[in-house]
Amino acid sequence: MTRSPAPVDAPGADVWEGLVTTALLGTDRRTPPGTAPGPDAPAALLDAAAVETVRRRAGLRPARAAGRPQPAPEDPRPALPPAAARRLAMLLTDRPGPSGGGRRGTAPDLTELLPQWLAVANARGFAPPPQVLPALLDAARGRTDLRPAALEFAGPRALWLARLNPDWRFALRATPGGGAALPQLEDEERIQRLWQEGLFAERVALLSALRSREPAAARDLLATTWATERAEDRLMFLDSLRAGLGPDDEPFLEQALADRSRNVRATAAELLSALPGSALAARMAVRAGACVAIDHMRTAQPGGPGVEGEESAGAAKSTPTIAVEAPHECDPGMERDGVVAKAPAGRGERSWWLGQLVEAAPLSTWSRRLGGRMPREIVALPVADEWQGELHAAWCRAAVRQQDAEWSRALLGEPSAPDAGGPGAVSLAERAKLLGTLDAAERAEWVAGFIAAHGLSEAFQLLGVCAVPWAAPLGRAVVDALNIARDAGSYPWSFSGVMGLAERCLDPSEASRLDALLAVPDEPENASPGAGGYWAEAFQRLVTTLRLRAAMTEELGAA
Structure with missing residues (x-):
């Protein structure tokens, strides 16, 4: 039987849309125009679509040819070794697939x-x-x-x-400025024109570039349009002042404390509190100092809770106690200096205000306020009425904000301390932030001590802040802890995150120390089923990855 082609005369603007609708509904529910229902309808639909496709293409009007793109810029850097x-x-072409049973196998990722x-x-x-x-x-x-x-x-x-x-x-x-070329920082006329007329991304890039070279010039440029900027733009511009922040920025930031945007005020207050010599820091020191003091009438006895009055009979020595009296209100002055009055859900107002005051006060306040004691001595003092957690948490945030390594060491305590909580740090997240204020070698040494004392179960977040490749003591501590877990028949998949970190962060020179761990170990009676095979597979992948990383580095060093 000969099929009749679909009619093509006088197409309307909606012919194509009608054919698409027919295809979606199916030819048993709707047939193309001029076609009877039946077995020939699908073929007639395809014929009609083919004809309409040719008609649509033939009906395109030629467009003006686009100009050729500019040649690609030269890259003056030396070419990669072959x-x-x-x-x-x-x-770039590797597409790893999952191994059987969800296991990664021995091949490097x-x-x-x-x-x-x-x-x-x-x-x-x-x-x-x-x-x-x-x-x-x-x-x-x-x-x-x-x-x-x-x-x-x-x-x-x-x-x-x-x-x-x-x-x-x-x-x-x-890319700063959307990839646009920024003017030379010596070209004041072009800088002013770009600042006045440029896109937001270009202005942010300009301000950041100028700030890195001439902090005062960047601040003065921002001041010329500050009053007319949108609130969200003021916030971004103000954030750029973090680079090169110094005492000369204080007058501008003090002015920003009166900004109509709460977020801008909060950022200005944060920046000022990072300047220990600022007037805001001094105001916060007075407020926080009024809340925290040594209570000589209340002492903590060795081995027991605090007691009132003089030392009890037979006690060899008593320890002064820190007393805390949190603010009873958040006055307008506190709010102007960045204290947020409304506490989060589930948080007491007074403890919320206290934490903000202590966090913003210069840490040097406390030695003068608490009898000339050093940070370790201050942190070791007992705190009355269950205020210790709140007070120490605020000191942790202050140490991170002010990048004070001495206070960070005091709050971290010894890595081998019971529960690894230290005298002040109350969470792994806080410990990780405190470690970030220490130099790379000291950071690695502390985390190595933590792993040696407490194993790897809580170390993942701390390992993430350590410099790569890991220093030798840290690498040895990680390998030793993995070996202990392997010999104990521990559930192996719970260490997959640390093993993945080790593949990326261990020094490749550690590979030779791992050869002895490639065999499948004997599994203790209480071991997880199949744990030995998994550990051998994981260590094989780790060794292969380390040797591959060594080869990559050598290739990049070739002439």
Whole structure:
């Protein structure tokens, strides 16, 4: 039987839409125009769609040819060594699949090695081969954590490509000023014009660049338009003053304390409290000092709770106690200086106000206020009426804000302390932040002591703040703790996070120490089923990954 083609005369504007609707509904419910229901309807629909497709294409009017894009900019950096270029292509094309039973197998996860490869390549100043740029931008598009290092390595040609492909527009957003060239900082006329007329991203980039070179000039530029800026823009601009923050910024920040935006006021107060010599810090010191004092009438006896009055009979020594009297109100002056009056749900108002005052007061306040004692002595003092947790938590936040290593050491305490809580830190998150104020070697030493005393069950968050590659004492502590867990037949999957960190952070020189752990161990009676095989597999992957990282570094060092 001969099929009749679908009619094509005098098509209306909605012919294509009608064919699409017919396809969605099905030809048993709706047939193309001029076609009877039946077995020929599907073929008639396809014929009609083909004809309409040709008609639509033939009806396009020719457009003006677009101009050719400007040539890609030159990248003056030296080219990658050939072996490193091949390695990069391998890292970018790897698509790991799940192993059987959800296990990762013994093969390294190459996608997790890409950030480290990029860090080394950037440190050594290499430029990427042009042909890998699309794959590199695709990888950065899918992983926001990869973008800063990937875009630094990709260089100016990544921005050139991003202007041609909408899928890579994130590169323009992630680059200060959207990839636009900023004026030379000596060109005052162009700086003023860009500040007055530029896009928001360009203005932020300009302010940040100027702040890094001439902090006072950046602040003065911001002051010229401060009163007319939107609140959300004022907040972003004010945040840029963190770089190079100094006493000369105090008058401007004091003025910002009267801003009509609460968020702007809070940020200004935070910045001022990070300047121990500021007037706001002095006001907070007076307020916080009025709440915290030594109570000589109340002492803590060795081995027992605090008691009133003189030492009890037979006690060899008594310890002074810190007494706390939290604020009874949040007055307008406190609010102007950044204290948030409304407490979060479930939080008492007075403890909320106290924490903010102590956090914003210079830490030098407390030695003068509490009898000339050093931070370790202050932190060791008992605190009356269950205020210790609140007081110490506020000191932790102050130590992080003011980057005070001495107070951080006091609040961290010894890593081997019972429960590893230290005398002041009340959470792993706080300990991690306090560790961030110490230098890399001291940080690694403290975390190594923590692992040696308490194992790996709570160490994951602390390991994340340690410099990579891990220092030798920390690496040894991690390997020893993993070996202990292996010999004990511990549930192996609970250590997968630490094992993943070790693959990325252990010094590759540790690989030789792990060879003895590659065999499947004898499983104790109470061991998790299959634990021995998992541990052997995990250590094999760790050793292979470490040796691969060593090879990557050597390739990037080749001439």
